[in-house]
Amino acid sequence: MDLNVLIGGKAGAGIKEAGRMLAGVLANLGYHVFGYVDYPSLIRGGHNFVVLRFSERKVRSTDRRADVIVATDRRSVEAHLKDEKEGTLWIVDERIDKEGALKAPFKEVAPGFFKSSSVLGVLLKVLGIPVEEGLPFIEQLPQREKNLSIYREAYSSVPAKFEVERIGEISGAVVTGNECVALGAVDGGLEFYVxxxxxxxxxxLHYLAAKQDELGVKVVHPENEIAVVSMAVGIAYAGRRVMVGTSGGGFALMTETLSLMGMSETPVVLYEAQRAGPSTGVPTYTAQSDLLFVLFAGHGDFPRVVLAPGYPEEAYELTR
Structure with missing residues (x-):
């Protein structure tokens, strides 16, 4: 089995959370899962979506066309017509009219908030996954009892369309590429993250800060990027293993100190997570446009080691 599931809805409606929980359920059933989250740089409003591909074999990308499309609002229908293919199953909110679509009650825990529990309930039933498989994830949500009620109601509201069966034990943890970078650094002996x-x-930064006591890493949040890289040089000069994290605009501010590292032969790991566009760019989208900049950043001639991972496992391995 190799299926692509797309979930679309308003920013702030729990779309990303629904995708995260579904990925966890599928991993627990033994499947390999690859996901992509698309969202605008808005706290509320706008359209966002999650694409999950799961298979019995390793997958490192999503498909351009979805087998199942979940549209929790009308805009999602319009936005993802281009993502359907022959045989795509549409699941739409019960207030939306779409020919041939399966209608479902995507209820909110509070007005305008969190449809994730109903989305998960509907999808698990459609995929033919027992209701019990989703309970550990729903029980971790705020307003536990209300979410459980909505989840069970949503599960019972639609018929099963697929037969997704358990194929083994847990295939592995569901982690993001950023978490792979963090864990790789920790396993490589990271002592400070600035x-x-x-x-x-x-x-x-968020992941390591939340787990710094557990992982034995000191996380420091200075006032700006220049302070970040300057502090990192001092930490490294004192003989401690340190890593810095930023994106293109922040890395641009660090390049003078990068040359100081070259002159003083002070080893610092810099994680440059690339975003799209120049200057502030597009904050919530990733890209590969900084690679040439990173290769030749800093003034003067000194050696640099530049590693560019292509998938999450490699992000862990190369950072370690």
């Missing part, structure tokens, strides 16, 4: 928030590198 960063100023800048997407798409910020999740490394």
């Amino acid at each position: 960063a100023y928030p800048m997407t798409p590198a910020s999740p490394v």
Whole structure:
């Protein structure tokens, strides 16, 4: 079995959370899962979507066309007509009219918030996965009892269309590329992580800050990117293993100090999570446009080691 599931809806409606929970359920059933999250740089409003591909074999990309499309609002229908193929199963909100689509009650836990529990319930039933498989994830959500009620109601509201069966034990943890970078650094002996928030590198800062006591890493959040890299040079000069995280605009501010590292032969790992566009660019989208810049950043001639991972496992391995 090799299926692509697309979930679309408003930003702030729990679309990403629904995708995260579905990925966890599928991994628990023994499947390999690859996901892509698309969202605008808005806290509320706008359209976002998640694509999950799961298979019995390793997958490292999603398909351009979806086998199942979940549209929790009308805009999702319009936005993802281009993603359907022959035989695509559409699941739409019960208030939306779309010929041939399966209608479902995508209820909110609170007005305008969190349809994730109903989306998960509908999808698990459609995929033919027992309702019990989703309970460990729903029980971790806020307003547990309300979410459980909505989840069970949604599960019972639609028929099964697929037969997704357990194929083995847990295939592995569901982790993001940023988490792979963080864990690889920790396993490589990281002692200090210094960063100023800048997407798409910020999740490394959040992850390590939340787990610094457990992982034995000191996380420092200075006032700006120049302070970040200057502090990192001092830490490395003192003989400690340190990593810095930023994106293109932040890395641009660090290049003078990068040359100082070259002159003083002070080893620092810099994680440059690339975003699209020049200057502030497009904060919530990733790209590969900084690679040439990174290769030749800094003034003067000194050696640099530049590693560019192509998939999450490689992000872990190369960072370690």
